[in-house]
Amino acid sequence: MNHEKSLLKRSRWKSGDKAYLRKHCRDGADAIAAALGKSRHSVEVMASRMGLSLSRQPWRPGSLCPRCGAHELEPGGPGWAEGLCPPCHWEVLAERSERKAAEIEARRAYDRARDHVRAAKGGGDAKAVPWVRDAHARRRPVP
Structure with a gap:
C-alpha cells in the first residue's frame, strides 16, 4: 500500500x-x-x-516580460513557454530567422567558391564526385 x-x-x-x-x-x-x-x-x-x-517556470500570468519590461505575459499566448511577451517572442523569432538566412547565404557562397576552385584545377565537372570518375577510368585486366 x-x-x-x-x-x-x-x-x-x-x-x-x-x-x-x-x-x-x-x-x-x-x-x-x-x-x-x-x-x-x-x-x-x-x-x-x-x-x-x-x-x-519563474513567470506567472500578469508578470512583466524580462526582455522589454513593458508588456505582461499572456498565458498560452505566443512566447509564454519562453517567458516572453508576444512582441518580444516575434522579435526573437525574426532574429533567429535572419541569422539562419545569413548562415545559408554564407554556405552558398562557400559552395560557389569551392566549385570555382575545383573547376580551375581542371577537374572537369566541378560537382562530380572524384571516385565515380576514377571508377570509369579503370579497366579490368584481361585474363
Missing part, C-alpha cells in the same frame, strides 16, 4: 482549492500538494483535468 495515501485523508476538491491550483500552478506539484494537504498524484490529476501545466 502506498504510504503517501495512508497519511493523507481523501477529500474532494473545493472551488478554493481549484483557484489556488490555478494561481500557483507554476510552483510545482509538491509545493501545491503540501499547501492543500493533498497527494502529489491528486494535484497532477486535477491540473490535467483543468488543462494546467505544473512545469516550474
Whole structure:
C-alpha cells in the first residue's frame, strides 16, 4: 500500500482549492500538494483535468516580460513557454530567422567558391564526385 495515501485523508476538491491550483500552478506539484494537504498524484490529476501545466517556470500570468519590461505575459499566448511577451517572442523569432538566412547565404557562397576552385584545377565537372570518375577510368585486366 502506498504510504503517501495512508497519511493523507481523501477529500474532494473545493472551488478554493481549484483557484489556488490555478494561481500557483507554476510552483510545482509538491509545493501545491503540501499547501492543500493533498497527494502529489491528486494535484497532477486535477491540473490535467483543468488543462494546467505544473512545469516550474519563474513567470506567472500578469508578470512583466524580462526582455522589454513593458508588456505582461499572456498565458498560452505566443512566447509564454519562453517567458516572453508576444512582441518580444516575434522579435526573437525574426532574429533567429535572419541569422539562419545569413548562415545559408554564407554556405552558398562557400559552395560557389569551392566549385570555382575545383573547376580551375581542371577537374572537369566541378560537382562530380572524384571516385565515380576514377571508377570509369579503370579497366579490368584481361585474363
